[in-house]
Amino acid sequence: MSKIVLHLYIAGQTPRAERAINTLRHMIEHDLAEYECELTIIDVLADPQQAENQKILATPTLIKSSPPPYRRVIGDLSSVADLLNVLNLPPRA
Numbered sequence: 001m002s003k004i005v006l007h008l009y010i011a012g013q014t015p016r017a018e019r020a021i022n023t024l025r026h027m028i029e030h031d032l033a034e035y036e037c038e039l040t041i042i043d044v045l046a047d048p049q050q051a052e053n054q055k056i057l058a059t060p061t062l063i064k065s066s067p068p069p070y071r072r073v074i075g076d077l078s079s080v081a082d083l084l085n086v087l088n089l090p091p092r093a
Helices: 015-031 048-053 080-086
Strands: 004-010 037-043 061-066 071-074
Touching (some): 015 037, 015 080, 071 080
Parallel strands (some): 004 037
Antiparallel strands (some): 004 061
8 A cells, every 4th residue: 555645623722632743643643653754733723825725624634645545524523433444544553
């Protein structure tokens, strides 16, 4: 599998944003440990142009740009199992 590229869009350092970041880091470190992963966190309050370019209307929003298919998840990012399924990523073997 090619490198997994994820972009997380948040609006400030809120408890919801922190939960999303922690869930994604856990997923990468434990469930996707055997794959090369890149996670970029974009605060739309600090960089509104990025949000506009990607048409981000709500946060948190997670985008998987690689490998195909492209996926976008908006809102609740608390379940690793649900994220793996929606993002079409294989769970840890």
